[in-house]
Each structure stands twice: as C-alpha cells, then as structure tokens.
Amino acid sequence: MAYEKKIPVDLDCPLRLTMSLIESKWKSCILDELRSGNPMRPSEIHKCLPGATPRVLDIQLKELVEDGLVEKTIYPELPPRSEYCITDLGKSLLPIIDSMLKWGTDHYEIFEKKYSK
Amino acid sequence: MAYEKKIPVDLDCPLRLTMSLIESKWKSCILDELRSGNPMRPSEIHKCLPGATPRVLDIQLKELVEDGLVEKTIYPELPPRSEYCITDLGKSLLPIIDSMLKWGTDHYEIFEKKYSK
DNA sequence: TCATATACCGAAAATTTTTTCGGTATTCTG
C-alpha cells in the first residue's frame, strides 16, 4: 500500500482544519510556487524549493491533490511527465499565504536578531 | 536541562518563518484563545482546549513566550498561579488566525463530506 | 555504453512532536 498520512484533516475546529491542510513543512511553499496558476512539473518545483527532498515534495503534493488544493495531470510519455496546478480551492488559500508572507517579511528582523547564529 | 525545541524558527524564507511560529498542533489555537488580551491561567486554557494535554500546552506556551508572542507573569503564591497574555507581536498575527478561521468555516462542508466517518 | 534525467514508490532510518506518567510543594475541601 502506498504511503498514507497518519493524521487526517482535522474537522474539530475551523482553525485546526485550515492549519491541518497547510501546516506540514513545505505545503504552504508549494502553494506559493503554484500561485500563478501555471502548471509546474515536480522537477521544477524541486528546483524552486531546493531545501525539500523530491520525496517529501512527492508526498506532500499527493496530499495537496487528495485535499483538492492542487490538481495533477499525467502525460503518458517517456520519460514520464506530469504537471501540478493549483485549483480554485487552493487559490482561495492564497490570501492567507500572502498575509503570512507579508508578516514574515515585516517581522524578519526581530527573529533574525533573536535566532541567527 | 529543560525541554528544548528541536527545530528552531525558520529564517530561510518569510513564509516559513511565519509558519514555523504557529504550525505546531495547538499554537494557533492558544493565540486564538488569548485574543481578547485578557490574561489566562494555564488551567483555563486547558479547559478551553480539552483536546490538548496540559503538558503540550505547557511546552507550546513556553515556546510562544520565547518567540515573544505571549507574555508570562508568575505570581509568587501558593498554590502556584501564573498568567499568560498575548503580546503586541502576537496580536499582529491575529488577522492571519482570523483568515484561517474564516476559511475553515467557509469550506468546512467540503472536508466534512470528504473525510468524516 | 554509461551516465543522466524523468516521476514515483517502498522501506528503513532519523528526527521531531506529542503523549503518558510520575514527581515537586503547598493549600484548601470533605
């Protein structure tokens, strides 16, 4: 059986629901990369997020697809090709991603001073 | 030595920075509980978030204090009393928490149908 | 021919987070 997420989406409270969709290490970054709406291949996404291993991107893309935030198209070619594209539901999360990006930018210095080196 | 967070705040990108401050299981909920600005005792917070164990609240409150999002006051009384209060920096995250709360409320049905039972 | 690239997957290891349990000390309640 394929890899399976242990903790499913959290239906207990709306805040936890939203968090559970994006809280893993790279999901918000993946959505941010896909924000333009242009489809991206896994290898492209990996180039944009070199800190993530291809394996973890694979796993998290799969979950994003499962949750309906991202859509996958497989082209029956060789070598294999597939593309991932943000869905309307995924796009509806972008304002949240945006505000986190802005907050992080605005408050970067505080944490840089506090935690760097 | 006291408990120590393994993964520190992520300074690599602003989005990850913000996420790393709130992505653990209960931090966003704790901030939401403290939103009014009124100080709360740990036992009160636990009553509001019964799904979390006192231990994990303790650990995450400690990290929130360390990151400057929450302030702690200890009263030298017996039995012990302490209070946690959201800081201005923590308050500045509330619009993000709000938008996640709203998103979760607006899209609850989709996931309820998909994942419940 | 050999290495590389492609997408993906399984399995195991490593890491991190969360839970569980027990213990500190004191006060109050039954």
Added chain:
DNA sequence: CAGAATACCGAAAAAATTTTCGGTATATGA
C-alpha cells in the same frame, strides 16, 4: 487525614514526519 487543585518539569514511550537510499522503466546525450 486523604484527595484535589495548582503549575511545572523530567523521562520515557508512542506517534508522526521527514530523510535517505535504492529500485522501476525508458529516452537522450556524451
């Protein structure tokens, strides 16, 4: 007096996530 409540902490166990590694298959380019 026994038990609960209070806040917190350490240690170990459990659970979840992420990394690492190797393997599938085929095509292209050196």
